[in-house]
Amino acid sequence: MNSTAPVGSAARQAGVRPLVSVRALSKKFSNGTLALRDVDLDLFPGEFVSLLGPSGCGKSTLLRLISDLSAPSAGTIEWPGADSADAYGKAEHSLGFVFQEPTLMPWAQTLDNVTLPLRLKHMNAGEARDRAAAMLDLVGLKGFEKSYPRELSGGMKMRVSIARALVTEPKVLLMDEPFAALDEITRHKLNDDLLALWERNRFTAVFVTHSVFESVYLSQRVVVMAARPGRVMSEVMVDAPFPRDNLFRTSADYAHLCRLGSEALKQAIDA
Amino acid sequence: MRKRATNSMSADLSTTVSSAKGTDQDAAPVFALEETFLGISKSRWPGIIAPLVTGLIFIGFWEGIVRLKGIPSYILPGPIIILQTLFADWATLSIALGVTLKITFAALIAAVSVGVALAILFTQSKWLERSLLPYAVILQVTPVVSIAPLIIIWVGDVNLSLLICAWLVAFFPILSNTIMGLSSADHNLVSLFQLYGANRWQTLRYLRLPAALPFFLSGLKISGGLALIGAVVAEFVAGTGGTASGLAYRILESGYQLKIPRMFAALLLISTSGILIFLTTSYISHRLLHRWHESAIKRES
Numbered sequence: 388m389n390s391t392a393p394v395g396s397a398a399r400q401a402g403v404r405p406l407v408s409v410r411a412l413s414k415k416f417s418n419g420t421l422a423l424r425d426v427d428l429d430l431f432p433g434e435f436v437s438l439l440g441p442s443g444c445g446k447s448t449l450l451r452l453i454s455d456l457s458a459p460s461a462g463t464i465e466w467p468g469a470d471s472a473d474a475y476g477k478a479e480h481s482l483g484f485v486f487q488e489p490t491l492m493p494w495a496q497t498l499d500n501v502t503l504p505l506r507l508k509h510m511n512a513g514e515a516r517d518r519a520a521a522m523l524d525l526v527g528l529k530g531f532e533k534s535y536p537r538e539l540s541g542g543m544k545m546r547v548s549i550a551r552a553l554v555t556e557p558k559v560l561l562m563d564e565p566f567a568a569l570d571e572i573t574r575h576k577l578n579d580d581l582l583a584l585w586e587r588n589r590f591t592a593v594f595v596t597h598s599v600f601e602s603v604y605l606s607q608r609v610v611v612m613a614a615r616p617g618r619v620m621s622e623v624m625v626d627a628p629f630p631r632d633n634l635f636r637t638s639a640d641y642a643h644l645c646r647l648g649s650e651a652l653k654q655a656i657d658a
Numbered sequence: 659m660r661k662r663a664t665n666s667m668s669a670d671l672s673t674t675v676s677s678a679k680g681t682d683q684d685a686a687p688v689f690a691l692e693e694t695f696l697g698i699s700k701s702r703w704p705g706i707i708a709p710l711v712t713g714l715i716f717i718g719f720w721e722g723i724v725r726l727k728g729i730p731s732y733i734l735p736g737p738i739i740i741l742q743t744l745f746a747d748w749a750t751l752s753i754a755l756g757v758t759l760k761i762t763f764a765a766l767i768a769a770v771s772v773g774v775a776l777a778i779l780f781t782q783s784k785w786l787e788r789s790l791l792p793y794a795v796i797l798q799v800t801p802v803v804s805i806a807p808l809i810i811i812w813v814g815d816v817n818l819s820l821l822i823c824a825w826l827v828a829f830f831p832i833l834s835n836t837i838m839g840l841s842s843a844d845h846n847l848v849s850l851f852q853l854y855g856a857n858r859w860q861t862l863r864y865l866r867l868p869a870a871l872p873f874f875l876s877g878l879k880i881s882g883g884l885a886l887i888g889a890v891v892a893e894f895v896a897g898t899g900g901t902a903s904g905l906a907y908r909i910l911e912s913g914y915q916l917k918i919p920r921m922f923a924a925l926l927l928i929s930t931s932g933i934l935i936f937l938t939t940s941y942i943s944h945r946l947l948h949r950w951h952e953s954a955i956k957r958e959s
């Protein structure tokens with residue numbers, strides 16, 4: 388178990404090459420909406436970053452651009468820290484995406500939902516199944532391999548979704564308000580579980596949320612965005628050590644950082 | 659059967675208070691078997707018994723009125739005479755039934771293959787859909803009775819003409835439902851497939867086809883009945899006799915000869931076939947969807 392200083396921020400300070408480098412990124416939709424304007428953002432290997440901002444500030448758009456699901460209108464997204472790239476120069480295997488909804492295939496059992504990314508990469512069925520089963524075990528869903536999504540609770544479906552995103556061992560995990568639809572107790576539990584997974588696997592996490600409290604609790608760096616047009620306003624560094632737990636949640640440090648976050652968010656909304 | 663996980667994720671975190679109680683593992687599914695009677699689950703029996711009783715009461719009334727009023731069998735035969743005729747004429751009627759069913763099933767199979775194949779082609783190429791779909795609609799809205807004579811003249815072979823007519827009636831619901839189903843996959847799932855670099859075939863095989871299944875099956879339920887209707891209607895139009903003719907011709911023939919009980923017997927066979935086709939397609943649909951699709955799930959409250 389890892390309780391050392393945050394790798395992400397340390398790497399950042401030590402001048403390590405970023406894993407993903409976003410420069411002067413803009414996105415204008417065909418209906419004229421300027422969803423993002425001149426966004427600069429570096430993601431360092433192994434860090435946990437939250438994107439915090441009011442509705443419509445382009446958080447989802449930014450994630451879709453980073454994952455190459457949509458093309459930028461201007462600017463670049465580079466992967467200087469990725470060692471393998473496919474024929475198109477895209478970093479392969481290096482992305483996992485968790486949507487706000489669990490987005491599971493309702494016709495497939497839990498295990499088949501988790502093997503999907505591996506099967507799409509033509510991994511042989513036996514190995515894919517073993518890896519998916521191990522991943523399900525890790526998110527606490529052993530025994531549910533044969534359940535269909537409709538037989539699972541909201542929180543369990545979200546765990547399956549996270550397992551599916553992590554089964555390819557991505558370098559970057561993008562999460563778009565993954566826990567927004569869950570109740571607070573489940574959300575706290577999943578926050579803890581997510582941090583445990585992150586400390587174990589040390590992927591780079593990008594976590595979109597509306598909640599200042601959630602962003603401060605989870606991340607090393609909170610990137611605050613403003614809307615119309617979508618842009619990065621400020622950053623709040625959260626230097627609290629990991630593992631974080633309820634002690635951190637009730638600490639004065641946490642309260643202070645949340646206040647900083649709230650002020651930054653308020654400025655972003657008023658801007 | 660109850661499975662339990664021993665090491666959950668939170669268990670390797672010393673800082674987390676972990677306990678085996680109240681975790682998701684404790685809620686691991688227990689697949690209890692529903693109580694059944696004669697192989698059918700008990701909760702389904704009322705849905706079978708109620709219509710049966712209604713039918714029996716109706717048949718009783720029918721027989722009673724026919725007897726009380728002394729209605730001659732060439733105007734309205736009673737259920738008992740109809741049944742007797744069915745057994746007496748079984749030799750001819752069963753051949754006719756076989757002919758009609760053969761055309762119906764051949765038409766249904768053709769409707770499924772052409773409907774699904776066209777739907778897949780259309781969703782792969784927007785241009786193909788734009789150029790061909792309007793003609794499929796025209797074929798659908800033109801009453802089959804009005805083009806059946808033409809088809810019979812052009813094709814020559816009667817059975818093949820009947821098959822084409824029945825197919826024409828049956829294939830559209832499958833085509834339009836499957837098109838709808840293929841394009842109704844969750845857009846985030848589509849994004850996910852794109853993210854993992856799935857090719858067209860993988861997206862079709864693992865995403866679009868399963869997503870289209872419920873839509874296809876509801877099309878199949880409609881088309882099963884339509885194929886039978888198409889086969890019967892077309893045979894009425896063709897009006898050809900001989901030993902290899904189907905139930906529609908037996909009805910026409912009985913009409914000419916005023917053998918009304920036989921007409922009813924043939925009608926009974928058509929209706930029974932229709933019901934059996936519907937039950938079969940419903941059963942297939944239930945088998946394929948009951949574990950996952952909202953329409954087929956029995957919610958426990």
Ligand SMILES: Nc1ncnc2c1ncn2[C@@H]1O[C@H](COP(=O)(O)OP(=O)(O)OP(=O)(O)O)[C@@H](O)[C@H]1O
Binds near residue numbers: 416447449
């Ligand atoms: N496909 C699209 N076509 C046109 N405009 C779009 C599209 N997607 C998003 N937008 C617009 O771009 C802006 C940013 O949208 P985006 O979904 O990225 O915001 P968000 O920060 O994720 O908001 P939320 O917190 O509500 O999810 C919004 O004004 C939205 O209306």
Ligand SMILES: [Mg+2]
Binds near residue numbers: 446447448563
């Ligand atoms: Mg969003």
